[in-house]
Amino acid sequence: MDTFYAHIEANRERYLDELYALLRQPSIAAQGVGIEETARLVADRLERLGAEVKLLQVPGGAPVVFGSIGRGPRTLLIYDHYDVQPPEPLDQWHSPPFEPTIRMGEEAGTPLLYARGVADNKGNTMLRIQAVESWLATQGELPIRINFMIEGEEEIGSAHLEEFCRQHADLLRADGCLWETGGVNALEQPTIMCGAKGICYVELVARGAAYDLHSANATVVPNPAWRLTWALATLKGPDERVLIPGFYDRVRPPDEADMRALASIPDDDEALLADYGIPQFLGGVRGVERHRAHLFNPTCTICGLVSGYTGQGSKTVLPSEARAKVDFRLVPDQDPFEIARLLREHLDAQGFSDIEIVQFSQEHPARAPSDSAVVRAMSQAIRETYGQEPVIYPTMAGTGPMYPVCQQFGTPVTSGAGTGYQGSLVHAPNENIRLDDYWRAMRCMGAFIKAFA
Amino acid sequence: MDTFYAHIEANRERYLDELYALLRQPSIAAQGVGIEETARLVADRLERLGAEVKLLQVPGGAPVVFGSIGRGPRTLLIYDHYDVQPPEPLDQWHSPPFEPTIRMGEEAGTPLLYARGVADNKGNTMLRIQAVESWLATQGELPIRINFMIEGEEEIGSAHLEEFCRQHADLLRADGCLWETGGVNALEQPTIMCGAKGICYVELVARGAAYDLHSANATVVPNPAWRLTWALATLKGPDERVLIPGFYDRVRPPDEADMRALASIPDDDEALLADYGIPQFLGGVRGVERHRAHLFNPTCTICGLVSGYTGQGSKTVLPSEARAKVDFRLVPDQDPFEIARLLREHLDAQGFSDIEIVQFSQEHPARAPSDSAVVRAMSQAIRETYGQEPVIYPTMAGTGPMYPVCQQFGTPVTSGAGTGYQGSLVHAPNENIRLDDYWRAMRCMGAFIKAFA
Numbered sequence: 001m002d003t004f005y006a007h008i009e010a011n012r013e014r015y016l017d018e019l020y021a022l023l024r025q026p027s028i029a030a031q032g033v034g035i036e037e038t039a040r041l042v043a044d045r046l047e048r049l050g051a052e053v054k055l056l057q058v059p060g061g062a063p064v065v066f067g068s069i070g071r072g073p074r075t076l077l078i079y080d081h082y083d084v085q086p087p088e089p090l091d092q093w094h095s096p097p098f099e100p101t102i103r104m105g106e107e108a109g110t111p112l113l114y115a116r117g118v119a120d121n122k123g124n125t126m127l128r129i130q131a132v133e134s135w136l137a138t139q140g141e142l143p144i145r146i147n148f149m150i151e152g153e154e155e156i157g158s159a160h161l162e163e164f165c166r167q168h169a170d171l172l173r174a175d176g177c178l179w180e181t182g183g184v185n186a187l188e189q190p191t192i193m194c195g196a197k198g199i200c201y202v203e204l205v206a207r208g209a210a211y212d213l214h215s216a217n218a219t220v221v222p223n224p225a226w227r228l229t230w231a232l233a234t235l236k237g238p239d240e241r242v243l244i245p246g247f248y249d250r251v252r253p254p255d256e257a258d259m260r261a262l263a264s265i266p267d268d269d270e271a272l273l274a275d276y277g278i279p280q281f282l283g284g285v286r287g288v289e290r291h292r293a294h295l296f297n298p299t300c301t302i303c304g305l306v307s308g309y310t311g312q313g314s315k316t317v318l319p320s321e322a323r324a325k326v327d328f329r330l331v332p333d334q335d336p337f338e339i340a341r342l343l344r345e346h347l348d349a350q351g352f353s354d355i356e357i358v359q360f361s362q363e364h365p366a367r368a369p370s371d372s373a374v375v376r377a378m379s380q381a382i383r384e385t386y387g388q389e390p391v392i393y394p395t396m397a398g399t400g401p402m403y404p405v406c407q408q409f410g411t412p413v414t415s416g417a418g419t420g421y422q423g424s425l426v427h428a429p430n431e432n433i434r435l436d437d438y439w440r441a442m443r444c445m446g447a448f449i450k451a452f453a
Numbered sequence: 454m455d456t457f458y459a460h461i462e463a464n465r466e467r468y469l470d471e472l473y474a475l476l477r478q479p480s481i482a483a484q485g486v487g488i489e490e491t492a493r494l495v496a497d498r499l500e501r502l503g504a505e506v507k508l509l510q511v512p513g514g515a516p517v518v519f520g521s522i523g524r525g526p527r528t529l530l531i532y533d534h535y536d537v538q539p540p541e542p543l544d545q546w547h548s549p550p551f552e553p554t555i556r557m558g559e560e561a562g563t564p565l566l567y568a569r570g571v572a573d574n575k576g577n578t579m580l581r582i583q584a585v586e587s588w589l590a591t592q593g594e595l596p597i598r599i600n601f602m603i604e605g606e607e608e609i610g611s612a613h614l615e616e617f618c619r620q621h622a623d624l625l626r627a628d629g630c631l632w633e634t635g636g637v638n639a640l641e642q643p644t645i646m647c648g649a650k651g652i653c654y655v656e657l658v659a660r661g662a663a664y665d666l667h668s669a670n671a672t673v674v675p676n677p678a679w680r681l682t683w684a685l686a687t688l689k690g691p692d693e694r695v696l697i698p699g700f701y702d703r704v705r706p707p708d709e710a711d712m713r714a715l716a717s718i719p720d721d722d723e724a725l726l727a728d729y730g731i732p733q734f735l736g737g738v739r740g741v742e743r744h745r746a747h748l749f750n751p752t753c754t755i756c757g758l759v760s761g762y763t764g765q766g767s768k769t770v771l772p773s774e775a776r777a778k779v780d781f782r783l784v785p786d787q788d789p790f791e792i793a794r795l796l797r798e799h800l801d802a803q804g805f806s807d808i809e810i811v812q813f814s815q816e817h818p819a820r821a822p823s824d825s826a827v828v829r830a831m832s833q834a835i836r837e838t839y840g841q842e843p844v845i846y847p848t849m850a851g852t853g854p855m856y857p858v859c860q861q862f863g864t865p866v867t868s869g870a871g872t873g874y875q876g877s878l879v880h881a882p883n884e885n886i887r888l889d890d891y892w893r894a895m896r897c898m899g900a901f902i903k904a905f906a
Contacts, residue, residue: 276666322758425664
């Protein structure tokens, strides 16, 4: 593998240029910006690699880039995505979100690369392709078949992917899947995650008068901002418990193996509290209890709120509309479609039939075994590359279409060979990766191919 | 007075040009835009009228334009303001807010003039000055002394006006005051209002992590949007009753004279419901009960809400901050400073000490007699100009610094000689007046001067 590592070193400049080109191309799924163009960019890159590439699409969906390369007794599916979260709020970025910029981090000598999507998930996408190129250039043929599946709607809940997976089940069958994510935790320990939460993302819309009024009319004209506030307050109480009847009915508590896995996760409470700038976690949880809450509890989160005047100073206005974006992160065996139905029933029962629910995305939670061949291969690769044992998490707190892509076919899942770290500001302004992590993850990817063969 | 009316007709073009110049000059108090420039414009106009003009200012406050003209046994104080509300949301304006534009209304042949501030209160300010000019040009000397007091912070609660009134009490003493507002109600009946509500305008700010996080972290990281929602829900319940202990303690119910006045207000329920596009008023009130609620109930209104992602589509983000702008409209004898204190105590008692209160403005409510000489003079002027009896409202639902300007000196107040009508969209996008109302209010102003002499 020394020649593999040397090839990466020798090609750093070109590899970074390729990453830059991908980062410069906006691909904001929520706003429908640059999706087709980015799919084309990714497909071109896979063709240059020598893969057999198809751009596949179900009606109304974003193109899925599917690239197949290599042969061998085992097939590895790699799931990544080329879409990114909206870059807003723009004024909080220190450099433009789609202009990749390198700045030194606070740790002396750590160059950081800033751009929307560099951590989630364009960096991982590109380094995994480049690792295969360095392999082919130095190790000969691939010892396994690798199927890249790179989609464009992950950040809006992979709305069309269930349908896609139904139509292309033949392309998805594999002996293991490498999920998009990977990297180190707040204690700099490399991680493996074997599951993903589901999601139900909605927008609640309350409407009042036909137009904004002088707030003096609040005596007799309904205020949608109040309607929305009261409706939201019925969804979750200050004790953080979701109040929708039936919400917790299907929640599967962690089993013994899960609890053992939780117990083996190191304590990074202080590092996280310092990074987030908060005095304590919700409910005062720490250690195993925090990990348990984080990985096994479903959530109900206000992601956005807007009504009336939000600018500088005061404006006495009675708003005509109020909106809240809310996501529910779901754990096995909650069903996002059932949650959407329970939400509607609950609002109706609480007297909020007037509040409209706009449905944005629905994804099932998924969980894979933590002792599969693909997890063992990634553990081996991590030991070789990082000189440490991986920390194996039963699942991650984030969401992805792991259910339709893997779980329905019984495909075991690993994460790893990625650039994640605690400071990457995923989904937030100033998203970034450490460049050292990029090259290390690329090396890890080569070791993983070897170990999985 | 025929020559007075003829002079107005003959000078329409020049008078409109003057109004346009004032409307083109932004003067957004909440955003600190164009305040000094507009004060200068208004002062110049009063100087051209022949008034003795002073630009007065207390430290930190906007200039108050004070112009004195005429002499006679009685002194009339005219209170107007040159500042306007923020024009946002800009995308809802059909023409730029600071570019006055005439378009035909839905009623055939009704030209409407659109601009921020044209109804509230630049139109009234200018037409009252112009009425005095037409008087001087045709009737000779003024038979009364008129003191114009035109301030620049009305739309942010006249923050420095109490101090100003303390320092310049000698300028404010008068036999009657013409308040800024005037016009017709939804039934096209001319109105007179003899009071104003007070206000306490605050912004509530909740803070969470140091930066926006991926919403997967909502398991263990506090969400300020939830904190704000729960805090707001403790301020007012779905029955619209304010829940802050002590809030209603000082509310003075309408007395017998008030109730007689309420009973004499015509029923415009249907006209208003149609205009607002709502099926019913809060609590189902109608007729006298609606007028009573509108004029005699204090309010607690969410004027603005913002947190997290508010753009197109979905973004899974855990916000680091949430803000709500809230106004309390107060009736006699509520005290805005006491209300601010009660709000803080209530939030603390409910477990929301973490929520910051930013104070924007505090004004006392005021009430004047409805049978004073100044009201009788305006009634006479309205009968002459509109050919109708005025409808006399004990107070208005809006707010102004009537307490420091008039009530503390015992100065009786009237409204009238203004361009208000139901469709003027005060404080909202597409604020407008009917041009016919402008000329009619100017004629009414002349008749009022004569009647008050």
